[in-house]
Each structure stands twice: as C-alpha cells, then as structure tokens.
Amino acid sequence: TVRGVDIAVGGAATWTKATVVIPANDAVGVTVKQRWAGQLQWAVDDIRLSKFVPVEEGGSQGTVDARGGIRPCGGPQYFCTSGVRHSVRPRFYTAGGLADGTTRTQELICPPGFYCEGDGHRIACAAGAACPEGSSGPDVTACSQVDVFCPEGGGGAQAVDPGFVAVSNAAGTSNVGQAECGSVAYYCAGGIKTLIAAGFYGVGASPTTQHTQAPCGDASVWCTGGVKRVAQAGYRTLGSPVSQRSSEAACKSNKIFCVNGVSSNVPSGGYAVPEGSVPHVGFEVCPVGSYCVDGTRLPCPHGTYGVLTGQS
Numbered sequence: 322t323v324r325g326v327d328i329a330v331g332g333a334a335t336w337t338k339a340t341v342v343i344p345a346n347d348a349v350g351v352t353v354k355q356r357w358a359g360q361l362q363w364a365v366d367d368i369r370l371s372k373f374v375p376v377e378e379g380g381s382q383g384t385v386d387a388r389g390g391i392r393p394c395g396g397p398q399y400f401c402t403s404g405v406r407h408s409v410r411p412r413f414y415t416a417g418g419l420a421d422g423t424t425r426t427q428e429l430i431c432p433p434g435f436y437c438e439g440d441g442h443r444i445a446c447a448a449g450a451a452c453p454e455g456s457s458g459p460d461v462t463a464c465s466q467v468d469v470f471c472p473e474g475g476g477g478a479q480a481v482d483p484g485f486v487a488v489s490n491a492a493g494t495s496n497v498g499q500a501e502c503g504s505v506a507y508y509c510a511g512g513i514k515t516l517i518a519a520g521f522y523g524v525g526a527s528p529t530t531q532h533t534q535a536p537c538g539d540a541s542v543w544c545t546g547g548v549k550r551v552a553q554a555g556y557r558t559l560g561s562p563v564s565q566r567s568s569e570a571a572c573k574s575n576k577i578f579c580v581n582g583v584s585s586n587v588p589s590g591g592y593a594v595p596e597g598s599v600p601h602v603g604f605e606v607c608p609v610g611s612y613c614v615d616g617t618r619l620p621c622p623h624g625t626y627g628v629l630t631g632q633s
Contacts, residue, residue: 343630365501393423397441409487411439412455430455433476448473449490467505468512470496481512484530499530508534508548520565535577536564541581543569552582555600571600575616578603590631606631 344388355539394401399408400415401424409415409428413583418424426533431437436456451471455598464471469478470487481487486509487496490559500577502509507516508523508531515534517523522544523531536540537544542551543566557579558566572579575593577586578601587593593601593616607613611620612632621627 327335375394394418394425395423395424397425398439400428402426405430409437409441411457412437413439414443415441431457434474445474446471446476448475449495451475451477453477464494464495464497466512468501472498481509483511483532484525484527485512486514487512501527502531503529504547505529505531508532508547519567520544520560521547522549523547537566538564540566540583543567543582554602555579555602557584558582558583563582573599573601575601577601577616587613589613590633592616592618 324584330489359517370562394406397409397415399406400417401407406593407428411491411544412431413428414435415422415428416430417426420555420589425441426464431443431454431455433442434452436446436452436458437443438457438585446456449464450461451463452459453476462471463478464507466478468481469485470481471478481496484502485499488498488500488503490497491497499512502525505523505528506526507514509515510532517531517534520537520543521534522531522537524535525531533546540552540558540563542549543560544550547568552569553574555578556569557572559568559570560566566582571584572584572593575587577584577594579585580603585600587604591606592613594603595601596618601616604616607630609620609630610627611618612627613619614633
C-alpha cells in the first residue's frame with residue numbers, strides 16, 4: 322500500500338511484486354502485499370526516488386504510479402519488453418512469462434514443423450504439408466510430387482525411400498507418408514512403382530522393398546514375376562539374351578538331354594536317360610548287344626551280335 326492505495330498485480334489467485342514510482346520529493350516506504358501459496362505476507366520494498374521505474378518483463382505499463390498496478394501483457398498475440406507491449410509478427414510466436422500466457426516476454430521465429438499465423442500461437446504442420454522455419458501457413462504444394470511426402474510435424478518435403486511409394490491423402494492432393502513397394506513382381510524408385518520385366522528379378526533389402534531390377538543371370542536360371550528360379554534337372558531355359566531367360570522347358574526328345582538349363586545333343590552311340598521317360602537329364606553309351614540311333618537304344622537284330630559298346 323502506498324499512501325493507502327492498494328496496488329493489485331497479477332490475477333486473483335496470485336499477487337506478485339509491484340514496482341512503484343514514487344515522486345522524487347516523496348521518499349516514503351513502500352509496503353507490498355503478497356500472496357504466496359494462499360498465505361498472506363507483508364514485506365517492505367526499497368524506497369524509490371526516481372520518478373520513472375521500468376516495469377518488469379511481461380508487464381504492459383511503461384510506468385506505474387501509486388494510483389494503479391502493473392498490467393499483464395495480454396493475450397498470446399502480444400509480448401512485452403521494458404514495459405512496452407508489442408504485437409507479434411506473422412511467422413513468429415510469443416513465449417516466456419507465466420503459464421497462463423498473459424505475460425509473454427518475447428517473440429520467436431516459427432520453428433520447422435510449425436506455422437505461425439500472427440496470433441502468437443504455433444500450430445503443428447499437418448501430414449501432407451510442409452512448414453519450414455518461419456512459415457505463416459502450411460504449404461501443401463510442396464508435397465504433391467510423386468517422389469516426396471510430408472509427415473505430420475515435418476519441416477519440409479522428404480524424399481520417398483528406395484523401395485517405397487508415396488501415400489496420398491484422401492483427396493489425392495498431397496502425399497502424407499510412404500509405404501513398401503509390395504509385390505515381388507514390382508520395384509519402386511523415385512516413388513514410382515514399375516512392373517519387373519521378364520528375364521529380370523527384383524533387387525532390394527526385402528522382397529517387398531525392391532528398388533531396381535537386374536538381368537536374371539546365366540542359363541541355369543530363369544526369371545519371371547520378379548523372381549529368380551533355378552532350372553530343373555532335365556529342363557532348358559528359354560529367352561534371349563542368355564542373361565534374360567524367362568521360362569524353362571522339358572527336354573523330351575531322345576536326341577537331347579539337359580543339364581543346368583542347357584540342352585545338348587546325345588552323342589552318336591549313346592542314348593538319353595532316363596530311358597523311356599522324360600525329361601532327359603543325361604545320356605549313357607550303348608552297351609554290348611545293342612546299338613543307338615538318335616539317342617534311342619535298340620537291340621541287335623536276330624542273327625547278329627555286337628562286340629563293342631557305343632555302336633550306332
């Protein structure tokens with residue numbers, strides 16, 4: 322109380338220290354009433370002999386005399402320094418002071434992942450929008466390309482990882498995340514999903530995150546649907562060039578046999594095995610008492626005999 326005049330500072334629940342101006346010719350003691358944690362206390366402040374005393378940070382009144390009190394700065398759209406109230410600028414938000422937001426002491430530039438409209442608040446950037454530092458609003462155009470996406474709270478567009486595709490919002494106007502490429506028959510690069518060509522297989526950290534394709538390999542393997550397969554015994558691989566074989570076929574003719582995906586002619590004096598069934602996985606030399614023609618074993622005619630192997 323100064324000359325019997327109460328000076329209220331702060332809200333109804335809290336009293337805080339008051340800075341009071343005493344005219345230079347009135348050197349008097351200043352008694353300040355405080356309420357801390359519901360307890361009333363009394364204290365005697367310093368004697369002020371200067372005519373103007375700066376208001377503490379967060380107060381909006383430049384000077385205070387014995388007829389009034391320090392006023393809170395106001396809503397979050399304001400901040401107060403050296404007793405002067407300022408309006409926050411677009412792209413900035415206010416901070417500092419009491420938890421109720423009425424005594425903010427500074428403005429800070431909007432951080433990445435937020436936008437600030439000039440009302441003192443900072444708002445988290447929604448998924449599908451980019452908010453770099455100093456944003457006054459979300460930018461959805463930055464997230465519309467097929468190779469980028471914007472997660473919630475992101476400062477800017479992020480590149481879609483290899484082996485992934487972008488996931489768009491319900492309206493299809495911007496990308497909010499990314500997802501695995503999916504089927505082994507596809508690979509994903511630059512956010513684009515592409516069917517793997519015949520004679521190629523998918524390459525990636527996992528079958529569902531393939532990021533490129535590669536030629537199948539040598540004749541012992543063949544590729545279809547993005548999967549590399551080893552040729553079965555008695556089968557030959559088909560396709561051109563050899564590194565891009567895309568199917569296999571059984572070696573059925575008695576004239577040929579197949580090993581490691583490659584077909585070979587049964588040599589003269591030999592026959593394909595297994596004899597009488599397909600596919601043929603090899604050959605054997607005609608034994609004594611028989612002769613071989615076009616990979617088929619035949620017994621010597623009645624009245625004749627053979628004394629050598631490999632007769633043709």
